[in-house]
Amino acid sequence: MTTLTDPPKESFRLSMLIYDTRYRSATIQVIALLFFMLAAAWLVNNTINNLNSLGKEITFGFFSEPAGYDINQRLLDYQNRDSHLRAAFIGLLNTLVVAVLGCITATVLGVFIGVLRLSKNWIVARIMTVYVEMFRNVPVLLWIIVAMAILTEALPSPRDFRGENPEASMAVFDTVAVTNRGVYIPEALFSRSLGDIHVLGDSSLRFDISLDFMAIMAVLIAGLFFSRKIKQSADKIQEATGIRPSTIWKRLGVVFIPLIAVLVALGFHLGYPELKGFNFQGGTHMRNSLLALWLALSLYTAAFIAEIVRGGILAISHGQTEAAGALGLRSGRIMSLVVLPQALRVIIPPMISNYLNLTKNSSLAIAVGYMDITGTMGGITMNQTGRELECVVLLMAVYLVISLSISGAMNVYNSRVKLVER
Amino acid sequence: MNKSVILSAAAVACLSAVGASAGTLDDVKARGKLSCGVASGLVGFATPDANGEWGGFDVSVCRAVAAAVLGDPKAVDFVPTTGKTRFTALASGEIDMLARNTTWTFSRDVDLKFTFVGVNYYDGQGFMVPKELGVSSAKELDGATVCIQTGTTTELNLADFFRTNGISYEPVPIETNAEAQQQYLAGACDVYTTDASGLAATRAAFENPGDHTLLPEIISKEPLGPLVRHGDNEWGDIVRWSLNALITAEELGVTSANIAEMGAGTENPEINRLLGTEGNLGEMLGLSADWAKNAIMAGGNYGEVFEKNIGENTPIGLARGLNAQWTDGGLIYSPPFR
Numbered sequence: 070m071t072t073l074t075d076p077p078k079e080s081f082r083l084s085m086l087i088y089d090t091r092y093r094s095a096t097i098q099v100i101a102l103l104f105f106m107l108a109a110a111w112l113v114n115n116t117i118n119n120l121n122s123l124g125k126e127i128t129f130g131f132f133s134e135p136a137g138y139d140i141n142q143r144l145l146d147y148q149n150r151d152s153h154l155r156a157a158f159i160g161l162l163n164t165l166v167v168a169v170l171g172c173i174t175a176t177v178l179g180v181f182i183g184v185l186r187l188s189k190n191w192i193v194a195r196i197m198t199v200y201v202e203m204f205r206n207v208p209v210l211l212w213i214i215v216a217m218a219i220l221t222e223a224l225p226s227p228r229d230f231r232g233e234n235p236e237a238s239m240a241v242f243d244t245v246a247v248t249n250r251g252v253y254i255p256e257a258l259f260s261r262s263l264g265d266i267h268v269l270g271d272s273s274l275r276f277d278i279s280l281d282f283m284a285i286m287a288v289l290i291a292g293l294f295f296s297r298k299i300k301q302s303a304d305k306i307q308e309a310t311g312i313r314p315s316t317i318w319k320r321l322g323v324v325f326i327p328l329i330a331v332l333v334a335l336g337f338h339l340g341y342p343e344l345k346g347f348n349f350q351g352g353t354h355m356r357n358s359l360l361a362l363w364l365a366l367s368l369y370t371a372a373f374i375a376e377i378v379r380g381g382i383l384a385i386s387h388g389q390t391e392a393a394g395a396l397g398l399r400s401g402r403i404m405s406l407v408v409l410p411q412a413l414r415v416i417i418p419p420m421i422s423n424y425l426n427l428t429k430n431s432s433l434a435i436a437v438g439y440m441d442i443t444g445t446m447g448g449i450t451m452n453q454t455g456r457e458l459e460c461v462v463l464l465m466a467v468y469l470v471i472s473l474s475i476s477g478a479m480n481v482y483n484s485r486v487k488l489v490e491r
Numbered sequence: 492m493n494k495s496v497i498l499s500a501a502a503v504a505c506l507s508a509v510g511a512s513a514g515t516l517d518d519v520k521a522r523g524k525l526s527c528g529v530a531s532g533l534v535g536f537a538t539p540d541a542n543g544e545w546g547g548f549d550v551s552v553c554r555a556v557a558a559a560v561l562g563d564p565k566a567v568d569f570v571p572t573t574g575k576t577r578f579t580a581l582a583s584g585e586i587d588m589l590a591r592n593t594t595w596t597f598s599r600d601v602d603l604k605f606t607f608v609g610v611n612y613y614d615g616q617g618f619m620v621p622k623e624l625g626v627s628s629a630k631e632l633d634g635a636t637v638c639i640q641t642g643t644t645t646e647l648n649l650a651d652f653f654r655t656n657g658i659s660y661e662p663v664p665i666e667t668n669a670e671a672q673q674q675y676l677a678g679a680c681d682v683y684t685t686d687a688s689g690l691a692a693t694r695a696a697f698e699n700p701g702d703h704t705l706l707p708e709i710i711s712k713e714p715l716g717p718l719v720r721h722g723d724n725e726w727g728d729i730v731r732w733s734l735n736a737l738i739t740a741e742e743l744g745v746t747s748a749n750i751a752e753m754g755a756g757t758e759n760p761e762i763n764r765l766l767g768t769e770g771n772l773g774e775m776l777g778l779s780a781d782w783a784k785n786a787i788m789a790g791g792n793y794g795e796v797f798e799k800n801i802g803e804n805t806p807i808g809l810a811r812g813l814n815a816q817w818t819d820g821g822l823i824y825s826p827p828f829r
Contacts, residue, residue: 124722139662141661141663149650226679228624249677249679250661250680346633347632347636347681348635348636350634358663435666438641438663438664438665438666440664444641448641448642449641449642452575452578452642453646454602455602455603457582
């Protein structure tokens with residue numbers, strides 16, 4: 070008979086933290102973390118000490134002081150007696166405007182160029198290659214400056230539109246003025262406007278919601294919803310009887326008739342730009358700084374997106390294209406129905422980082438005097454108040470939040486289009 | 492973790508910030524060179540010539556200080572700064588002093604922690620327009636597009652001027668004087684506004700200066716002068732009295748032509764004290780006895796520097812006006828060397 074004895078109980082000794090493989094990796098990680106936190110604490114402490122010895126303690130009170138400077142492009146009302154916070158908010162909106170416009174244009178251009186680069190037409194494919202290499206390999210700051218220089222130097226200034234025999238004239242039936250200060254396009258006006266709702270009273274983050282715009286959007290969305298219903302019922306009839314009823318006029322009517330009705334009810338008309346005094350007045354003024362930045366960022370990022378799209382398409386086995394061709398699909402439909410949907414799962418992850426790059430590159434706006442958040446909070450406000458650390462830290466936080474939001478949204482989209490595996 | 496990453500990154504940015512808070516004089520002597528912040532190119536005030544040698548009205552102040560401290564007016568590292576970078580450069584210790592048409596204001600002096608050591612040019616903000624616009628007063632500028640250097644006091648004055656006069660304008664923010672010049676000449680803005688001296692200097696560089704006119708309104712007081720960081724009063728004294736030495740030299744008739752002769756000793760005790768043949772003013776500053784003599788020999792007295800760089804016989808053609816000696820009805824006035 071054998072007696073089972075318990076193995077001797079191992080008591081924990083400190084040396085086991087190093088010599089026992091069960092604990093070693095945790096020990097190393099804890100030590101590394103400690104060192105990292107010490108280094109961070111030293112940096113922060115050093116900064117605070119140095120600022121104190123300069124007599125500049127960290128405060129954010131200056132944000133409620135009047136800014137004192139003007140901003141030319143503002144989506145919301147702003148005047149120079151508003152606070153620095155308001156100025157930063159206006160700048161933030163300008164950053165978002167150019168980022169959104171840039172991302173949309175870059176995507177459209179990039180997809181076209183990427184597909185065309187694979188074209189069997191030799192000339193087209195080569196031209197696209199030259200485009201991609203040219204834009205990809207020159208710093209975007211230079212493209213921004215070039216775009217601005219061309220817009221400023223090549224276009225006529227407003228005073229050229231004056232006089233008996235003006236050197237320049239307005240384009241598109243005298244409705245659009247293209248000048249070296251920007252492009253003036255007709256604006257939407259409502260003679261029986263519903264007015265605005267003021268949100269957040271007098272605070273620095275106040276904004277207005279246009280009721281006219283809301284009404285138009287509501288009618289448009291309702292129209293699209295009913296149009297979809299009509300399509301679904303037509304689909305049902307087709308499945309049941311095999312005959313598809315004609316829906317095109319019904320669908321157009323349900324969208325456009327209410328839309329036109331509401332536009333007429335609101336007294337919709339266009340306001341045209343007109344040369345008055347030094348500048349064109351009226352109309353919507355798209356400044357050269359915005360155009361140059363938008364153009365340069367889109368063209369530059371489009372070159373990268375084109376390469377991603379090309380890579381995504383090449384990643385789809387050629388057998389798929391041939392199989393689709395064997396089923397009788399034309400090449401355009403093969404691209405849109407077979408290849409691109411599959412390529413998307415390869416394309417979207419690198420696309421996210423290009424959107425992030427474009428957004429971050431928009432901080433080069435100051436090169437053309439576009440007042441984005443780097444120009445307002447990180448530029449004039451910082452300079453006038455002398456609060457470098459506070460402004461830069463906040464600026465970094467703002468870009469971090471914008472970037473994380475973009476990548477969050479794109480990740481959601483990615484998880485929807487990625488290949489569903491069974 | 493993200494938060495600490497941001498903080499530490501920001502801390503890295505300003506780690507280099509404060510190194511030389513005290514003992515700037517010793518630092519400069521040890522280095523053998525004065526590091527002086529100047530404008531990144533403004534004709535007459537600070538521009539490099541064809542050989543890369545910096546010259547100009549503001550540059551002369553740097554050279555005078557270098558001569559006083561190191562005995563060599565050429566021992567200067569010129570650091571070109573923009574309206575936006577200048578204060579950070581000075582606060583971080585990258586430069587020892589800033590001589591860059593910078594307006595002395597309360598908040599810069601008190602809140603930004605700088606010491607303005609004096610005024611070397613009394614200026615005011617003006618407007619330049621092309622003659623063909625037919626504008627004769629700044630009050631007629633309703634709706635005009637105005638080019639403006641960002642990060643300057645002029646930006647705030649402009650906003651105040653248009654606001655108080657109840658007229659509107661469209662600002663075009665611009666980083667440097669050179670860009671402003673390009674935009675203005677291309678007609679992307681109707682008006683260029685900055686200090687009147689800067690406008691005159693900019694206009695002098697145009698192909699056809701006669702096609703442009705300065706409007707009569709001067710909308711602000713812009714006392715321009717050199718400045719140093721708070722916290723090193725000895726260094727502030729050296730820069731202040733180097734500037735005062737140039738001003739006093741003009742008042743007492745000491746010029747670069749007669750300084751060698753006067754340096755041997757004169758009947759006027761103040762000249763003797765200034766040039767170091769009497770008393771020990773240099774020793775009090777921690778400099779050699781002939782510090783002021785060196786400073787004056789670097790480019791001449793205040794009047795000579797003015798005439799050579801921006802005076803009426805130069806393309807810039809500025810009259811002395813407010814910048815004449817107090818004895819001639821101007822505001823240039825140095826405390827006595829005693």
